[in-house]
Amino acid sequence: MAISYHGEKKSCIKNARKADKYRSFLVLPSYCDCQLIDYLITGCGGFVANHYLDHLVKHGFSGAVVGIGTTPPVRSVKNLRFSFERINLLDSLELERAINNTRPKFCVHLASMSSVANSWREPLESFVNNTNTFLNLAESIRQYSPETRILSVGSSEQYGRRKSGGSPFVESDVFQPDSPYAIARCSQEWLAQVYADRYGLDIVMTRSFNHIGPGQSARFAISNFAKAFARAVVTQQKSLLLPTGDLNVVRDFLDVRDAVRGYEAILTRSASGSVYNVCSGLGIKLRKAIDKLSQVTGIGVETRTDESLVRPVEASIVIGSREALTNAFDWQPEISFDQSIADILQYWIQSRRCMDDLTL
Secondary structure, eight states: OOOTTTTTHHHHHHHHHHHHHHHHHHHTTTTSSSOOOOOESTTTTTHHHHHHHHHHHHTOOOOOEEEEEOOOSSSOSSSSSSEEEEETTOOOHHHHHHHHHHHHHEEOOOOOOOOOOHHHHHHHHHHHHHHHHHHHHHHHHHHHHHTEEEEEEEGGGGOOSSSSOOBBBBBOOOOOOHHHHHHHHHHHHHHHHHHHTOOOOOOEEEEEEEEEEOOTTTTSHHHHHHHHHHHHHHTSEEEEEESSSSOOOOOEEHHHHHHHHHHHHHHHOOOTTTTEOOOOOOOTTTHHHHHHHHHHOOOOOEEEEEGGGGGGOOOOOEEEHHHHHHHHHOOOOOOOOHHHHHHHHHHHHHHOOOGGOOOO
């Protein structure tokens, strides 16, 4: 996409080089031949990013992929032209260097502090991290790689709570954020719209509902439940006591492997400036996950409400409409909720990480 810099680009490059003079300790990554790569994935050590890499491998992708973030992928990436560079996206100089050296065709922005519960405990850190990482990324791409298409991943939390009823959220609904995390995600999308509308960047966006799947952190409810059941299986317990938050909330759960298929469709096939819900379209009570885990393992369970796990503000029902995504790309979920639960349980059992401390 052509973009006018009004004389800014030479100045930016000059300033970046000047800054590099004083940042000589930063080692240029091995891919710094300034050739265009195919994918740059931020937050590459995270839950969704690891499944995105799996998706590319599964579909025989042969182009160059670079991951950036503070942690590498949790397992070695095989059958993919992949390299990783440890970069803090809050460091604009490091990020500018990475963008200038890679100039990617696609940038999948997955780096975030994604816990709503943690945003209540650390609101400043949550807001600054989620907003400024995207701002630094968009500005670096504006300066050094304006042809790059960015996938900006948002959240269903942007919609907030329905005043009445539980009808599915659609993309035209007004935002009513009610947590520090949700406000940060709204800010990210508004920044994306500004950079698309005013600077001409090629940005597409999602509002993603609850992702679940193998490899998710036990800081998230369903993975935490599965970890507790996996520990009971490994230690041959017949019953367990499980502290929980509100189990009566209804959420739209989507397997992460279906989610990344949706992301790839939006990234590669949608019109610039588009935004889509990425969701299952089905509402499921959180309690059902515990019931399913008990059924699969044969382990009895008693739940106890832990007030520290109850959010200060929480919508009782959050369901999304996937109509726009399905109509545009013929996308639909392929992995059922029950299959997701079974796969998460097996992940914890097989990895033996279920013996680590349980957290939420």
